Amino acid sequence: MRLDRVTSTQDIARDKIVKGADPGLLIVAKTQTDGRGRYGNKWHSLDGGLYLTAVFRLKKRVCLLPILAGVAVAEAIEYFAGIESELKWPNDVLIGGRKVGGVMAESAWSGGEPEFVLLGIGVNLNNPPPENIPDTTSLCLELGRTIDIEGFLNNLIERLDYNLQLLDADPEELIRSWRRLSLTLGKEVDVEDESGEFVRGLAIDIDQDGALVLMTESGQKRVISGSLRSRYS
Numbered sequence: 356m357r358l359d360r361v362t363s364t365q366d367i368a369r370d371k372i373v374k375g376a377d378p379g380l381l382i383v384a385k386t387q388t389d390g391r392g393r394y395g396n397k398w399h400s401l402d403g404g405l406y407l408t409a410v411f412r413l414k415k416r417v418c419l420l421p422i423l424a425g426v427a428v429a430e431a432i433e434y435f436a437g438i439e440s441e442l443k444w445p446n447d448v449l450i451g452g453r454k455v456g457g458v459m460a461e462s463a464w465s466g467g468e469p470e471f472v473l474l475g476i477g478v479n480l481n482n483p484p485p486e487n488i489p490d491t492t493s494l495c496l497e498l499g500r501t502i503d504i505e506g507f508l509n510n511l512i513e514r515l516d517y518n519l520q521l522l523d524a525d526p527e528e529l530i531r532s533w534r535r536l537s538l539t540l541g542k543e544v545d546v547e548d549e550s551g552e553f554v555r556g557l558a559i560d561i562d563q564d565g566a567l568v569l570m571t572e573s574g575q576k577r578v579i580s581g582s583l584r585s586r587y588s
């Protein structure tokens with residue numbers, strides 16, 4: 356479903372699914388007035404960017420959806436624009452160390468099982484990246500030309516579909532793709548986990564749930580979700 360101006364594609368998708376829309380729903384908007392990122396951050400959503408939410412009703416491997424989506428965005432950038440990008444755990448897509456896109460997953464649970472997952476993806480294409488946020492970029496800035504938004508979207512949808520099949524058939528292959536694209540592995544990092552605690556260590560891997568595995572002074576630790584801080588370049 357293509358829309359012009361929405362509050363957030365996440366809100367529109369949630370509303371539609373609660374009212375009985377089919378799974379497989381895809382909401383794409385030209386602009387968002389209330390776009391958001393993880394941890395309640397604002398996601399600047401001017402005209403020219405790509406803003407979408409895809410709805411999934413998966414029972415298994417839900418934790419890998421952000422990993423799957425990050426890989427799909429990086430692959431679409433490579434196939435469509437011919438530029439290499441990198442992934443910063445858990446959800447940032449960067450070009451030359453500057454953020455070009457982000458992924459978030461919001462899920463609704465019922466009886467201990469995920470009822471649906473709203474996978475939100477934002478990519479700076481022709482929109483100016485936010486001036487007040489350092490180290491951001493757009494595909495247009497990187498390439499020096501305007502991007503065909505529809506072409507990029509189609510490419511991204513193909514990559515998402517393909518990676519969704521992999522999630523079922525060969526999730527390890529998805530994890531291998533993430534490892535190849537990772538900017539995080541092999542770095543000394545500080546990670547703020549969901550409870551606000553900082554874990555410091557060497558990022559050595561992600562596991563089958565997409566959790567970051569760190570080698571810390573007190574041994575190996577896994578962080579299921581969080582954000583990377585300092586000591587990171």
Ligand code: BTN
Pocket residue numbers: 362363364365387389390391392393396398405406407408446447456457458459475476477478
């Ligand atoms: C992040 O990097 O923190 C995640 C950003 C996710 C932004 C997308 S844009 C489409 C969808 N709708 C929103 O309000 N947010 C996500």
